[in-house]
Amino acid sequence: MTDLDKIKTKIKKLFALSKSPNANEASIALEMAQKLMAECGVKRNDVGEFEIVEEKIDGNSGIHPPQYEIYLTGEIAKAFGCRIAYGTVRRIPKSFYGYDYHDPKYGHIFVGLEHRVKIASFIADVLLRKLKKARNEYMKKLNRVRLRANKIKRADDFCLGWAVKVISKLHEFSNTPDEQEAVDNYVADLDWSDDLKTISRKDIKRSGINDYVNGRRAAEDVQIQHGLEGKDAGVRLLEG
Numbered sequence: 357m358t359d360l361d362k363i364k365t366k367i368k369k370l371f372a373l374s375k376s377p378n379a380n381e382a383s384i385a386l387e388m389a390q391k392l393m394a395e396c397g398v399k400r401n402d403v404g405e406f407e408i409v410e411e412k413i414d415g416n417s418g419i420h421p422p423q424y425e426i427y428l429t430g431e432i433a434k435a436f437g438c439r440i441a442y443g444t445v446r447r448i449p450k451s452f453y454g455y456d457y458h459d460p461k462y463g464h465i466f467v468g469l470e471h472r473v474k475i476a477s478f479i480a481d482v483l484l485r486k487l488k489k490a491r492n493e494y495m496k497k498l499n500r501v502r503l504r505a506n507k508i509k510r511a512d513d514f515c516l517g518w519a520v521k522v523i524s525k526l527h528e529f530s531n532t533p534d535e536q537e538a539v540d541n542y543v544a545d546l547d548w549s550d551d552l553k554t555i556s557r558k559d560i561k562r563s564g565i566n567d568y569v570n571g572r573r574a575a576e577d578v579q580i581q582h583g584l585e586g587k588d589a590g591v592r593l594l595e596g
Contacts, residue, residue, distance in 0.1 A: 438468030482572025
C-alpha cells in the first residue's frame with residue numbers, strides 16, 4: 357500500500373465517522389477529512405463510492421410555491437451540482453395498521469453528493485427564512501396599497517429582486533462526469549412527479565420595476581461565505 361493509498365483509507369474512515377450520531381464528533385471528523393483532502397489534493401470520488409443523499413427543508417409556502425422561491429432554491433441546487441424537487445418526502449413508513457403516514461409539510465428536496473447537499477440545503481434554509489422576514493417587512497411598508505392582490509404582486513416582485521441579487525453572490529461548483537452520473541442514476545429511481553405547480557402572478561410589469569429594484573437593494577448586505585472539500589469547513593450567511 358502506497359502512502360497515498362494510506363491517506364485515502366484514512367480519509368474514508370473519517371467520512372465514516374462524520375456520520376456519527378455525536379454531532380461534535382461528526383463535525384470534527386468531517387473537518388479533518390476535508391483538510392486532509394485539501395492538503396493532499398485528494399477528491400471525494402478518489403476515496404470510494406459516492407455518497408448520494410436526500411435532504412428536505414421546509415418551504416415558505418404550501419402546495420403551490422411562488423416562482424421566486426423555486427428560483428432561489430433551484431439556483432442554489434445548481435450551484436452545488438445537486439438535483440432538486442418540491443413536494444413531500446418520498447419514503448413514507450407503514451403504520452401498524454398498514455396505512456401510510458403522511459408528512460403534511462411541503463418542502464424542497466435536495467439530492468446530490470452528501471457534503472454538497474448539506475451545504476446547499478443549509479444555505480437554502482437560512483436564505484428562505486431571511487427572505488420571508490424581508491418580505492414581511494416590505495409588505496408593512498405597502499400600507500397605502502389598498503387591494504391585497506396588488507400588495508402581494510408587489511411583494512413578489514420585491515422577492516424576485518432579492519433572490520436574484522443573493523444568487524449572484526454564490527460560487528458555483530461543477531460535478532465531475534462520474535459524480536453527475538451517480539446523482540442522475542440515484543434520481544432516476546426516485547418517485548418524483550412532473551406536475552409541480554408554481555404560483556405565477558405574471559411577469560414584472562413596468563410598475564413593478566421599483567419593487568424589484570428595492571428587493572435587490574434589500575439583499576445588498578446579505579453575504580454568503582462557504583467552502584467545499586477542505587477549503588473551509590464552515591458556511592456563514594451574514595447581514596451587515
